[in-house]
Amino acid sequence: MSRPQRVPRAELRQAILDSARGILDREGAPGLSARAIAREVGYTAASIYNVFGSMSDILMEVNRETFARLEQLFDSLPEAGTPAARLHLICQSYISFMRRNPALWSALFGGMRQRETFPAWYGEAVRGLMGRLTELLREHAPDLDGNRAMRLTEQLYVAVHGAVALEVDRRLDILTTQSAGEIAASVLDAMLSRLKPKG
């Protein structure tokens, strides 16, 4: 193997992450391997381990980027309309993003097998996403207790997670003819209708 040019560490690091994301996009999780990444960035598999401690670490960094993209996505949504409508829009955007990037999503939550502990920023990232939903929920029902709004948000997120998890793995159609989007919309409606009777 001809040795590649020496390159700043940070650059190689990013090249590895870009390659990993690309492979996930193109071939899905099963195609992602240390050797595959190495081939793409022009190094050998062992070199990957000079930059990252493990394959799982690479996935985690990809996930960090995915969370950032999701936050961007949420923030780029139009701020017009009723809070309920905006909640629906966020849910559909989330689902649509995951549909477009199934492997990225699998990495997010189905990632590495039973990993002992998740990094702290993981929870913060999800809470960051959910915070936007909680805000809208309280806007929709102003007299809603903050803690209860958070719990409702979490329930919504978990329910949507179920739909996306099944759809991404092409298992949703075993259960139902409904799409993840339809399911999410219905669950959200059920929750909202309870807060504001006859909204």
Added chain:
Amino acid sequence: MSRPQRVPRAELRQAILDSARGILDREGAPGLSARAIAREVGYTAASIYNVFGSMSDILMEVNRETFARLEQLFDSLPEAGTPAARLHLICQSYISFMRRNPALWSALFGGMRQRETFPAWYGEAVRGLMGRLTELLREHAPDLDGNRAMRLTEQLYVAVHGAVALEVDRRLDILTTQSAGEIAASVLDAMLSRLKPKG
């Protein structure tokens, strides 16, 4: 390797499945391998392939048994109480079963990586489980259209799936301090309250 006694095919087949289920129980999905099963049943890995076409086929048969156990579980529940109470009970039993058998559950829905098509009986098994819920839903709200009841059931199942999927992989606590049971109960309540206002 000393050759084992010749044994009726069906017996070996069942021994393999029992061993597979046992390994899943004891060591979880990562411990399940052709060689591990072979070691337990006193054969070599190659022999497993005289009985089953692939590891995935073995998992599928384990799943068939798991579905059967779930149906039994549902049918063994007391038939007393309001339909709403019985719906809650079924959900909690489902969750509790999955909590006790996390690896069996992972095999059910997280099983083998992107399997092209699922066997036909898979959908039937899930529909069988959901049918019991749909019945109760219609009992709870007698003037509920059959098709709509089915769609609601599917939404409920998917939402509960989300909670269990996260909890089984120890990821639920990243999102929330609520348990899968609490989330399922809340979602179910939200659905029910919509059907029978002030029920």
Added chain:
DNA sequence: GCACCTTATTGAACGTTGTTCACTAACCCT
């Protein structure tokens, strides 16, 4: 009871995977 045939079982192999490690080549600094 012996030979034959069929079937079950095996060991070894292939190609993968993540990961480690001693070695070496490239760069930086004096």
Added chain:
DNA sequence: AGGGTTAGTGAACAACGTTCAATAAGGTGC
């Protein structure tokens, strides 16, 4: 130019699912 530090490599390990030619055992026909 020479020495030291770092980065990259090839080869190896243990595991995985899976395949296959060779072999041992069982049942059958004579």
